[in-house]
Amino acid sequence: MNFQSLDLNLLRVLEALLETGSTVRAGERVGLSQPAVSAALGRLRHALGDPLLVRQGQRLVPTDYARGLAGPLREALDRLRAVLAGPEDWDPGRAEMTFRISGSESQADLLMPRLAAELAGVAPGIQLQLLELGTPGFLDRLERDDADLAILPEMDLPPWAEGRRVFVSRLTMIARSGHPELAGLAAGAEVPLDLFCGLRHVLASPDGRMQGMGDAALARLGRARHVAMTLPNFSGVCRVVEASDLVALVPGHAARAGIGRGTLRAHVPPVELPPVPIAMVWHRRDAAAPAHRWMRGRIAEILALLDEGGPPL
Secondary structure (H helix, E strand, C coil): CCHHHCCCHHHHHHHHHHHHCCHHHHHHHHCCCHHHHHHHHHHHHHHHCCCCEEEECCEEEECHHHHHHHHHHHHHHHHHHHHCCCCCCCCHHHCCEEEEEEECCHHHHHCHHHHHHHHHHHCCCEEEEEEECCCCCCCHHHHCCCCCEEEEECCCCCCCEEEEEEEEECEEEEEECCCHHHCCCCCCCECCHHHHHHCEEEEECCCCCCCCCCHHHHHHCCCCCEEEEEECCHHHHHHHHHHCCCEEEEEHHHHHHHHHHCCEEEEECCCCCCCEEEEEEEEHHHCCCHHHHHHHHHHHHHHHCCCCCCCCC
């Protein structure tokens, strides 16, 4: 292969093809039509002397040679994107861009109103999108370049991702204000173990499993709670608790809005539970981009206000 004659734009197409397995989706990512992507693939095959991707059903799958290229190619293009990201004096007041955040529904209540208020004054040209976090691949949107940032419980990250802890949320038991079985218990007080296990619980369980946070700690005591309902997310759990006599064990940040409105009361669970660290995660390709760094800073400052590393709610 004559590297000097290679159109480097073809490498962007190859990266997109390897990550999407589709000429249509690769074209959407790099701004080309499907025929143009197919033509680029033909030129790449000729230049590199390998089929690179072969059709398997509705998807293009990489050859062994192309699989070996994927990691080094991504790293090389990430470094090039960082070099060409632009000057450090990036001006948010003149920026015109869309920033996509992948997060849980609780971010709609906790982050987005505050972030919208801040950007309105200093970066009115930045549009925000909150995308559903999704399961089971919490980081899939970042890897596909369908999101710029993810906010999720801290976890081990793949080599292509970077992250930082932004706040810690403590697990708390929530019940509706006026719950008849908790009438004699002050807000913020610890719930007796027998009472906790006897109450009917609603559980956030994306896959429908009837066990979740806190159940292992109860099992070590030889106890179990009564799970009467499961829902896929904490926002739905909080709404059910507000409207019924079911209770729930949730991260404090997920219930903060309802507690602030007075529709929910928080109580300390009867078992010691570890706090939940929440992290902000992004793709390494965006790490040095001035716009991305600026947005990460603003979001981290807002989320830091949610930290519950001290006493429980």
